[in-house]
Amino acid sequence: MKRSGLITTKIGMTRLYDDGGVAHPVTVLAVGDCAVIGNRTQEKNGYVANILGLREAKAKHVAKPQLVAAEKAGVKPYRKVVEFRVSDDCVIPAGTQLLASHFVAGQFVDVQATSKGKGFQGAMKRHNFGGKEATHGVLKAHRSIGGTGMREWPGRVLKGKKMAGQMGNETVTVQNLKVFGTDEAENLIFVEGAVPGANGTFVLVTDAIKKEHKDLPVPTKTATVADNGTETATETEAVVE
16 A cells, blocks of 8 residues: 655744653644645556645746646646655545645654755865864865875776765655644644755655554545534545546
8 A cells, every 4th residue: 555645835843742741843744735636547657646736826827838737637736746656545536635634643754855955065064074184284274175186097086076065955855754743723744853944845745665554544534524514534535547
């Protein structure tokens, strides 16, 4: 079984307390208007996947290829669109609004986001170099990386040499973070520990690939409106076309 992930937005960090009064540092992730906008099928595409979108966008703010694809699918254009490959029993019908209760408290998840950009940095900060000596003849080169070349052979700097350069602003995946809990009213997920990226960054959340999972909603949970007007989360049935 391979369930779909969610597209979320990083809100920030805070602390929450368990029943024993112990504080846990958590990252707050907002699910927002994340919804399924399409599916990939084995017959047509050669693989099975759910296509998710987050944060509805105006037509003028979306590239033409994405706008045409949204029109053909009969859905609104979204700012962030991601495919999650799933098993046949975890296909979610297009148009389904996804909730934070897709994940349950106590389970482990993997998160992926773009890390903060640090700009051009030296090798000591970028690669944790120790630097040169403070005395004994070293003059104005204390944070230098030292020699980088070779002798007669190969006579060049090898590819992959750790040197100064752009730091951060790259895709980072953090595995096995524990879900502390969810807020169904505000559609929030609380994940223990730090999540890559600045506040407002799009974060992809999936079931941890290195952990076993039990009692998870398959394929997901959706909101149903009762006679009194209140919404409750119910488990949906898998739909395979």
